[in-house]
Amino acid sequence: MSNSWIIKNGVVIDTEPQPVVLGEVDVLVREGRIAAVGPDLTAEGVAEIDATGMIVLPGFVDSHRHTWQSTIRAVAPDTTLGGYVEHVLGELGPRFGPGDVHAGIAAGARECLDSGITTMLDWSHVQFTPEHTDAAVDALTASGIRAVFGFCYGGTDQDQMAPEGRRVREALTGDLVSMAVAAFGPEFGDLARAAGEWRLAQELDLTVSVHMGGHGAESAERGLAFLDAHGFMGGPRTTYIHANYYTDEHLKRIADSGGSVSVSPFSEMALAIGYPVTGRAREFGIPASFSADAVTSGPGDMFGMMRTAHALERGRPEGAGLGFTTRDALRMATIEGAEVVGLADVTGSLRVGKQADLQLLRTDTPSMAGAQDVIGAVVLNADTSAVDTVMVSGRVLKRAGRLASV
Incomplete structure (x- = not known):
């Protein structure tokens, strides 16, 4: 496959x-990387x-993104967080075998690529056995998407969490799939496990992705205190x-610590x-990004996330969010998201030398025709039907509106 x-x-x-809209210029990709961006480029x-x-x-x-849940899409469309935890995580998740995990992640990765998402953090809390974990990693690798595999140990023997984490880290030798620790605690699970998750991240020099601050003010305070x-x-x-429940003081502490946030605008409200x-x-000054979270209860495309966030932010009381623009939403969906997942030097923009993770959007669809502000149209009017071409590391995985057979 050419790159x-x-x-x-x-x-x-x-x-x-x-x-910024650069206008009608050319983009040159050589060996999977962006080689030049400018007018009238030539390349033999x-x-x-x-x-x-x-x-x-x-x-x-x-x-x-809990990608494994792609095969139980819309199973809980009108539930709450408690209902999701009880039904999806407590009842359905334990029924997934390694083959089911592989199918869910393969389907979810294709969904991402189809809608212009070229990089995702797969928050994988379905790793009940090493075979489940291997199935998840294999599905990500085979898909061609750029992924950060969020390792969330699901075995019953907590003494095996660190050895299993080391095993997975050593096995990830390809260019497209890297690793983070997807920490279950401290706001879920026991605190000893949570401490082990952070120590594992320190040992392996990995980032941590964790559900914190969304379970009430007291829980948010306890988590940071831990x-x-x-x-x-x-x-x-x-x-x-x-x-969402962090105070301004909490957010300042997160900013000072170099932390970032992942916002799931639709599922957080739903x-x-x-x-x-x-x-x-x-x-x-905290880097902020978007996430689909779970397609069990919401949409999985970035267009829906950008629109939802834009409307909710600008609808804050007393005009507090009116400074948030479509350009801010697009930045969160691209370079700021890349910064959050630790890949800002790899993807998220057209800077020369970066990996060529690109998308081409049609403007002749009914929802895009006549667009005046190009960035505004991407954020507020485009949808998956506009995604004509998708490229990851220079490899074309969608062309003329059709996904490649990967």
């Missing part, structure tokens, strides 16, 4: 340091992609999922997890 291309005649959006021996009538921009980054007591604030680098922290976090 060298020249993309011509498209309207190009870059996102670093801020989203490189296949051309004609992007006439299309928007060219970086692929989206989803910072928290991190403080064990010296975990600031090391390892931590992404806080559903961080499951009553709290009002999304989007603008509040960014006001403190």
Whole structure:
């Protein structure tokens, strides 16, 4: 599969340091990396992609997705967080064998690629045995997507968590799949397990992704106190999922520690997890990203997440969020998301030298025709039907609206 291309005649959006429309310029990809962005580029021996009538921009980054649940989509559309935990995690999850995990993650990865998501953090809390874990990693690797595998140990013998984590870390030798620790505690599970998860991340020099701050004010305070007591604030680098109940003081501490947040704007509202922290976090300089969370209770495409976040932020009381723009939403969906998952030097923008993780959006669909503000149209009007071409590391995984057979 070729990974060298020249993309011509498209309207190009870059996102670093801020989203900007570069106009009708060319993008040259050599050996999977962005080699040049500019007008009238030429390159001998490189296949051309004609992007006439299309928007060219970086692929989206989803910072928290329980991808294994793709095969039980919409199983709990009108539940709350408690109902989700009881039914999906307590009743359905334990019935998944390794083959079911592989099928769910394979389907979820294809869903991401189909909708322009080229990078995701797969928060995998279905690892009941090493075979479950291997099935998850194999599905991610085979899909062609860029992924951070969120290791959440699910075995009954907690003494085996660290050895299993080391085994997985050593097995990840490819270019596209890396690893983070998906910590179950301290707001879920016992605190001894939580301490073991953070120590494992420190040992393996991995980031931590954790559901913290979305379970009430008292729980949010206790969770940060636990991190403080064990010296975990600031090391390892931590992404806080559903961080909606943190006070301004808490957010300042997270910012000072180098932490980031993952916002699931739809599921947080639908499951009553709290009002999304989007603008509040960014006001403190905390890198913020979007996540689909779980398609058991919400949509899985980035367009829906950007629109939901944009509307909710601008609808904050007394106009507190009116400064949040479509450019902010697109930044969170691309370069800021890449920063949150630890891949800002790899993906998320069109900077020369980065991996060519790109998407081309059609503008001749009914929802995109006549668009005036290009970035505004991407955020507020586009949907999966507009995604014509998707490229990961220069490999074309969707073309002319059809996914490749991977």
